[in-house]
Amino acid sequence: MVVGGVVASAVGIALALAIDWFPTLASTQAGKVHTLYDVLLIASVPIFVLVLTVVIGAVIQFRMRPGQEDQDGPPIHGNTLLEVVWTAVPALLILGLCAYSYVVLRDIEEAPASERQEMTIGVTGQQFAWTFTYPKEIAGGEKPLSTTELVLPVDRPVKFDIQAKDVIHDFWVPEFSVKLDAVPGITTSYRITPDRRGTYPVVCAELCGLGHSVMRSRVRVVTPDEFDAWLQEQSQPAVPEGADESQLAAAGKQVFAGSAGCGACHTLADAGTNGQIGPDLDEVLKGVSEDKIRTDIVDPEAEIAEGYGAGVMPTNFEQTLSASELDALVAYLKEATQ
Amino acid sequence: MSLRAPGFPRAGLGILLAVALAYGLVIGVRALYGWDPVLDGDAVLQVALIAAPFGFFIGFGLFDYWFRWASGAPTVPEEHSSHGARSWKDYFRVNTDHKVIGIQYVVTSFFFLLVGGMFAMLVRAELAQPGMQFVNPNAYNGLFSVHASILIFLFIIPVFAGFANYVLPLMIGAPDMAFPRLNALSYWMLPVAGIMMLASFLAPGGSFSTGWTAYAPLSTEAPIGQVFFTIGVQFAGASSIATALNFLVTIITMRAPGMSFFRMPLLVWANFSTSLLVVIATPFIAASQFFVLLERALGFNFFEVTRGGDVLMYQHVFWFYSHPAVYIMMLPGFGIISEILAVKSRKPIFGYRMMAFSLLAIVVLGFTVWAHHMFVSGMQEWIRVPMMITTAVIAVPTGIKIFSWLATLWKGVLHLDTPMLFALGFVTMFTLGGISGVMLAMIPFTIHVSDTYFIVAHIHYVLFGGSLFTIFAGAYYWFPKMTGRMYDERLGKLHFWTTFVGFNLTFAPMHLIGIEGMPRRVADYAQEFAGWNLFISIASFVVGLSTLVFVYNMVVSWRAGIRAPANPWKALTLEWQVSSPPPIFNFDTIPTVVGGPYEYGVPGAVHGVFKGAEVKTTATPAGAAPVGD
Ligand SMILES: [Cu+2]
Ligand SMILES: [Cu+2]
Numbered sequence: 014m015v016v017g018g019v020v021a022s023a024v025g026i027a028l029a030l031a032i033d034w035f036p037t038l039a040s041t042q043a044g045k046v047h048t049l050y051d052v053l054l055i056a057s058v059p060i061f062v063l064v065l066t067v068v069i070g071a072v073i074q075f076r077m078r079p080g081q082e083d084q085d086g087p088p089i090h091g092n093t094l095l096e097v098v099w100t101a102v103p104a105l106l107i108l109g110l111c112a113y114s115y116v117v118l119r120d121i122e123e124a125p126a127s128e129r130q131e132m133t134i135g136v137t138g139q140q141f142a143w144t145f146t147y148p149k150e151i152a153g154g155e156k157p158l159s160t161t162e163l164v165l166p167v168d169r170p171v172k173f174d175i176q177a178k179d180v181i182h183d184f185w186v187p188e189f190s191v192k193l194d195a196v197p198g199i200t201t202s203y204r205i206t207p208d209r210r211g212t213y214p215v216v217c218a219e220l221c222g223l224g225h226s227v228m229r230s231r232v233r234v235v236t237p238d239e240f241d242a243w244l245q246e247q248s249q250p251a252v253p254e255g256a257d258e259s260q261l262a263a264a265g266k267q268v269f270a271g272s273a274g275c276g277a278c279h280t281l282a283d284a285g286t287n288g289q290i291g292p293d294l295d296e297v298l299k300g301v302s303e304d305k306i307r308t309d310i311v312d313p314e315a316e317i318a319e320g321y322g323a324g325v326m327p328t329n330f331e332q333t334l335s336a337s338e339l340d341a342l343v344a345y346l347k348e349a350t351q
Numbered sequence: 352m353s354l355r356a357p358g359f360p361r362a363g364l365g366i367l368l369a370v371a372l373a374y375g376l377v378i379g380v381r382a383l384y385g386w387d388p389v390l391d392g393d394a395v396l397q398v399a400l401i402a403a404p405f406g407f408f409i410g411f412g413l414f415d416y417w418f419r420w421a422s423g424a425p426t427v428p429e430e431h432s433s434h435g436a437r438s439w440k441d442y443f444r445v446n447t448d449h450k451v452i453g454i455q456y457v458v459t460s461f462f463f464l465l466v467g468g469m470f471a472m473l474v475r476a477e478l479a480q481p482g483m484q485f486v487n488p489n490a491y492n493g494l495f496s497v498h499a500s501i502l503i504f505l506f507i508i509p510v511f512a513g514f515a516n517y518v519l520p521l522m523i524g525a526p527d528m529a530f531p532r533l534n535a536l537s538y539w540m541l542p543v544a545g546i547m548m549l550a551s552f553l554a555p556g557g558s559f560s561t562g563w564t565a566y567a568p569l570s571t572e573a574p575i576g577q578v579f580f581t582i583g584v585q586f587a588g589a590s591s592i593a594t595a596l597n598f599l600v601t602i603i604t605m606r607a608p609g610m611s612f613f614r615m616p617l618l619v620w621a622n623f624s625t626s627l628l629v630v631i632a633t634p635f636i637a638a639s640q641f642f643v644l645l646e647r648a649l650g651f652n653f654f655e656v657t658r659g660g661d662v663l664m665y666q667h668v669f670w671f672y673s674h675p676a677v678y679i680m681m682l683p684g685f686g687i688i689s690e691i692l693a694v695k696s697r698k699p700i701f702g703y704r705m706m707a708f709s710l711l712a713i714v715v716l717g718f719t720v721w722a723h724h725m726f727v728s729g730m731q732e733w734i735r736v737p738m739m740i741t742t743a744v745i746a747v748p749t750g751i752k753i754f755s756w757l758a759t760l761w762k763g764v765l766h767l768d769t770p771m772l773f774a775l776g777f778v779t780m781f782t783l784g785g786i787s788g789v790m791l792a793m794i795p796f797t798i799h800v801s802d803t804y805f806i807v808a809h810i811h812y813v814l815f816g817g818s819l820f821t822i823f824a825g826a827y828y829w830f831p832k833m834t835g836r837m838y839d840e841r842l843g844k845l846h847f848w849t850t851f852v853g854f855n856l857t858f859a860p861m862h863l864i865g866i867e868g869m870p871r872r873v874a875d876y877a878q879e880f881a882g883w884n885l886f887i888s889i890a891s892f893v894v895g896l897s898t899l900v901f902v903y904n905m906v907v908s909w910r911a912g913i914r915a916p917a918n919p920w921k922a923l924t925l926e927w928q929v930s931s932p933p934p935i936f937n938f939d940t941i942p943t944v945v946g947g948p949y950e951y952g953v954p955g956a957v958h959g960v961f962k963g964a965e966v967k968t969t970a971t972p973a974g975a976a977p978v979g980d
Binding site for chain 2 (some may be wrong): 032034035036045046049050053057060061064065067068071072075076077081084085086087088089090091092095096099100103104107108110111114115117118121175179180181183185187188190191192193194195196197198199201214216217218219220221222223224225226227287289290322
C-alpha cells in the first residue's frame with residue numbers, strides 16, 4: 014500500500030501539473046503566482062492521496078465480512094508517537110509554505126528600482142464601467158487623458174491607483190494575476206509589469222449590482238512605439254474636422270460597440286450587440302430626436318426608461334467620451350434606429 | 352377556534368396588531384416631525400418586519416408563561432401538556448420537548464434545503480449558456496443571494512442545532528434541555544426568518560441581491576428587498592444564540608452522574624465548542640446588519656464616505672462573525688462523524704483527548720483569521736501576513752482530526768452502510784476542501800483567485816462535501832432513533848453514490864475555471880467558459896435529482912419503514928440505550944456513566960448503566976411517527 018500511495022502521489026502530481034490551470038501569463042507577477050501554485054499542488058497532492066489511500070485501503074482490507082457481524086475491532090485508543098508526528102509534520106510543512114508565500118508576496122509587490130521608469134495610471138470604477146486616467150506627463154497634453162480602454166506598453170512597470178465612485182468594485186486582469194478592490198473613499202493601489210503583448214479582459218471581480226457581469230473592459234499590451242502612437246491618436250479628435258454624415262456614423266458605431274461599451278447593456282441590431290441590462294435601443298429610440306438621445310446618454314438619470322432602475326447606466330459618459338465622440342455616437346444612434 | 356388561547360388564530364391577530372402598530376408608529380412620528388409624506392411605505396415595511404414576528408411569537412403563546420411569571424400572576428403548574436407529540440398536530444404548537452423541537456428543527460431545515468437547492472438549480476439553468484436565458488440580471492443576483500442565505504442561516508446552522516437538540520440531552524443522560532421554553536422560542540424564530548427571506552421576492556425592486564455578504568455600500572443603497580435579509584438574519588441569529596446558550600448550560604449542568612467532561616461523546620464536545628463560537632461571534636453579524644438597517648432606515652451614517660463613513664468597517668465586523676461561522680457550520684459535523692466512525696468501525700475513537708482539544712483549538716484560532724477574506728479589500732497591508740499564518744495553522748488541529756479518523760478506521764470491522772459511506776465521503780471531500788483552504792491562506796494565490804469560481808469550488812467542498820455530507824450521515828444514523836423506523840438501505844446507497852459523483856462533477860471543474868479567470872456572482876460570462884459551465888450545470892442537475900431520492904426514502908420510511916429496535920447499530924452512547932423513539936422523559940431511570948463512550952472491542956465495556964431510583968415513567972413515546980401506524 015505504501016508503494017501504491019507513492020506511485021499514486023507521483024501520478025497525481027504529474028497530472029495536476031499537466032493541467033493548464035492559468036490563463037496566459039502576461040505579467041512578471043503572474044509567473045511567480047503560477048510557480049507558487051505549482052508548489053502548493055506538489056505539497057497538496059500527496060496529502061490527499063494519503064487520505065484517499067488509507068480510506069480505500071481500509072475499505073478493502075477491513076470491511077465487514079460475512080460472519081463478522083458481531084465482531085469488534087481491537088481496542089486501540091491512541092498512539093502518542095503517531096499523534097506527535099501528524100501534528101508536527103503538517104505544522105512544519107505549513108510554516109514552510111507560509112514563508113515561501115511571504116517571499117513571493119514581497120516579490121510581486123516590490124517597487125521597481127527606478128521610480129522614473131514606473132508609470133502611474135488612475136483606475137476608477139463606477140457602476141458599471143471602468144475609466145482609466147493617464148497623467149498629463151504621459152499623455153503629453155494639457156490635461157490628463159481619460160479612456161475606457163486600457164493600453165499599456167510592454168515591459169514597463171505600472172502602478173494603478175484605484176478608486177470607486179459608488180460601491181465597491183474590483184479591478185482584475187486575470188492574465189496579470191493581481192487584483193484589488195476599488196473602495197469608495199480610499200485609493201488603493203498595486204503594481205504589475207506586463208511582459209507579454211496581447212489583448213486581455215479587464216474584469217470587475219466584486220459584486221457591484223445589476224450590471225456586475227458586464228462591467229468589463231479590455232487592456233491592450235503593446236510595444237512602446239505602438240503605445241506612443243496610440244497616445245498621439247488619443248489627442249487627435251476621434252472624428253476628423255468636417256466629417257460627413259456617413260463618416261460620423263461610422264465613427265459612432267466604433268464608439269458604441271467598442272470603447273464606450275454600450276453594447277454590453279443594450280441591444281442594437283445594427284451594431285450586432287445584444288445586451289439586456291438596459292432597454293433595446295432598436296425599439297425605444299425609434300423617432301427620438303438627437304437632442305433627446307444626447308441627454309439620455311450624458312444624463313441618464315434625467316429620465317428613467319420605464320421598467321428599468323436608476324443608477325445602472327453609467328453617468329460619466331460626458332467625461333469619458335470626447336465631444337466629437339459624443340457627436341458621432343448620437344449621429345450614429347439616430348441613423349441606426351430610424 | 353379561540354382568539355384567547357395560544358395558537359395560530361391568536362398569532363394571526365398578533366401579526367395584524369403589529370402591522371397596525373407599524374402604521375401607527377410611522378404615521379405618528381412622521382406627523383410629529385412634519386415630514387412629508389406622512390405615510391411612507393418603506394418605513395412602515397421596515398417597522399412591520401421587526402414588529403410582526405413579535406406579534407406572531409406573543410400570539411402563538413411563546414411568551415405566555417414568562418408574562419404570567421413576570422407580572423406576578425399565578426403560573427400554571429407544569430403539567431407537561433406541552434411535552435411530547437401524540438399526533439402531527441403537536442409539531443405545530445408551542446412544544447417544549449427537546450425531541451419534538453429537534454424534529455421540528457430538522458424537518459424545517461430540510462424544507463429550506465430543498466428551497467435553497469431549487470434556487471441553485473435555477474442559477475445553474477441560467478449559467479448553462481452564456482447570455483441571459485431565463486432570468487434578468489436582477490433576478491439572477493437575487494437567486495444566488497437567497498440561495499446562500501437560506502442554506503447558511505436556515506439549513507446548515509439550524510439543522511445541526513436540530514440534531515443536537517434531539518440527541519444531545521439523551522447522550523448526556525438529561526431529561527431535557529436546560530431551558531425548554533427558550534428552546535421553543537429558538538425554534539419558532541427560524542420559520543419566521545426563512546419566510547421573511549423568501550418573501551423578499553415580493554418586495555418592490557425584487558429580493559435582496561447583494562450576496563449573503565451584503566457588503567456596504569451596495570446593501571445600503573439597494574432596493575427595499577435588502578431589509579428582508581437585514582432583519583431576517585437578526586431572527587436567525589437570535590435563534591442560534593439562544594440555542595447555543597441552552598446547549599452550554601445543559602452540557603455544563605445537566606450531565607448524568609459519572610459523565611465527566613472526558614467521558615462525553617465527541618458530538619457533545621463538538622456542540623460545546625460550536626456553542627462557544629456562536630455565543631461570542633453571532634452578535635457581530637447582528638451588529639453589521641444593524642449598521643445597515645440604521646443607515647437605511649434612520650439616516651445614521653456608517654458607510655457613506657462623503658459624510659465620514661468607512662466602507663471597510665462593515666467587512667471587518669461581518670467577517671469577525673462569518674469566519675467563525677464556517678466552524679459553526681463544521682464542528683457539529685465533526686462530532687457526527689466521530690460518532691459514526693467509531694460505531695461503524697467497531698473501534699474506539701483514536702486519540703479521544705486530542706479530538707476534544709483540537710476542537711477547542713479551532714475555536715480559539717477561529718477568531719484570529721477573519722481578515723483572510725479581505726486580502727484584496729484594500730485594508731492595511733501588514734495585517735495580511737499574520738492572518739495568513741493563523742489561517743494556515745488551523746490546518747494543524749483539523750489535520751489531527753482527519754488523521755485520527757483514519758486511524759480509527761484502521762483494523763476495524765467496517766460496516767459500510769449509508770451513514771458510513773457518507774462519513775467516508777466526508778473525510779475525503781473535506782480533505783480536498785481543507786487543502787484548497789490552505790492554498791487560499793497563501794496571500795499571493797488568494798489575490799489571484801479571490802472572488803472567482805475557485806472560491807465557489809472551495810466553499811462547496813467545505814459546506815457540501817463537508818457539512819452536508821455529515822448532515823446526511825447524521826440523518827441516516829439517527830433516523831431509527833428519531834422516527835422509530837428503519838430507512839431503506841438500498842435507496843440510501845443510491846443517494847450516496849449519485850450525490851458523491853454529481854457533487855464532484857459539479858464542483859471540481861469550478862477550481863479550474865476560477866483560476867482561468869471566471870469571476871463569481873456573474874449572471875453572464877465570457878464565451879471561453881461556455882463548455883465547462885454547461886458541463887457543471889448538467890452535473891448539478893444530477894445532484895438535484897439525487898436529493899429527491901433522499902426525500903423519498905425519508906418520507907416513505909418514516910411512514911412505513913420497518914420498526915427500529917432500540918439499538919440497531921450496537922452503539923454504546925446513551926441515546927441508543929433507550930427505546931426508539933425514546934420515552935417522553937428520555938430515561939425511566941437516570942443512567943450512571945461508568946466509562947468512556949467508545950469502548951468498542953473492550954470486553955464487557957459499558958458506557959452507562961441504569962441503576963438506582965426509577966424516575967416517573969410515562970409510556971407514550973415522544974416523537975412518534977407523524978401518521979398513525
Ligand atoms: Cu463593478
Ligand atoms: Cu474564513
